[in-house]
Amino acid sequence: MVTLQEIKQNEAIRVLIKAGNRYLDHMGYTEHGPRHVGYVSKTASSILKALGYSPREVELAAIAGWVHDVGNSVNRHDHGPLGAVLLLPILRETGMEMADIMEIITAVGNHEEQSGFISSNVSAALALGDKSDAHKSRVRNGRPDETDIHDRVNFSIQENQVTVDRENRVIRHELTMDASSSVMEYLQIYMNRIVMCEKAAAFLKCSFDLVINGQSINNRPDKE
Numbered sequence: 001m002v003t004l005q006e007i008k009q010n011e012a013i014r015v016l017i018k019a020g021n022r023y024l025d026h027m028g029y030t031e032h033g034p035r036h037v038g039y040v041s042k043t044a045s046s047i048l049k050a051l052g053y054s055p056r057e058v059e060l061a062a063i064a065g066w067v068h069d070v071g072n073s074v075n076r077h078d079h080g081p082l083g084a085v086l087l088l089p090i091l092r093e094t095g096m097e098m099a100d101i102m103e104i105i106t107a108v109g110n111h112e113e114q115s116g117f118i119s120s121n122v123s124a125a126l127a128l129g130d131k132s133d134a135h136k137s138r139v140r141n142g143r144p145d146e147t148d149i150h151d152r153v154n155f156s157i158q159e160n161q162v163t164v165d166r167e168n169r170v171i172r173h174e175l176t177m178d179a180s181s182s183v184m185e186y187l188q189i190y191m192n193r194i195v196m197c198e199k200a201a202a203f204l205k206c207s208f209d210l211v212i213n214g215q216s217i218n219n220r221p222d223k224e
């Protein structure tokens with residue numbers, strides 16, 4: 001099986017990630033380079049691993065995380081489906097099995113909250129990995145634009161972790177924010193992402209708990 005390590009060394013993928021990140025830099029978006037895709041790769045694969053899924057799905061989630069944003073090299077709009085189409089010939093050339101390629105393509109093509117639909121374990125893990133990446137280190141050059149709500153929210157996030165409670169089937173996203181932004185601002189810009197995380201966790205037969213500064217944000221009485 002083709003591994004994440006081989007995909008990381010693939011020249012075409014390396015160039016696509018760089019081009020997408022550069023494009024988003026000019027658009028004023030947060031960091032989408034190796035730090036972001038590395039986080040998503042690691043988080044998506046560790047969620048499936050912690051829940052006891054097969055080594056194949058764990059590796060496919062790791063690869064999907066690494067390649068999920070290549071479509072930004074074409075256009076931000078629809079970058080999920082665009083990336084999926086770009087990846088097909090590149091992944092074929094690596095010698096990857098077609099069934100494995102399709103797992104990655106479906107996940108990548110559905111990772112955007114605007115149009116994504118969760119239909120597989122790899123896709124669910126990718127969405128959780130991607131939508132949970134909010135942290136001060138994503139603000140470019142460590143200099144937030146204080147008039148920009150995305151910069152404000154990200155820069156206020158001091159700690160960010162996703163943990164899995166396999167026994168109780170809970171995927172927990174815990175954040176620590178300082179006073180330079182607020183929970184309200186986080187919810188204002190990331191509500192659709194939170195809803196997508198809830199759907200992705202449900203696909204994995206888990207609940208999704210968002211905890212900010214020790215306070216559960218989306219708990220419901222029926223879960224107690």
Ligand SMILES: [Fe+2]
Nearest residue numbers: 068069079111
């Ligand atoms: Fe994306």
Ligand SMILES: [Fe+2]
Nearest residue numbers: 036068069130
């Ligand atoms: Fe992403």
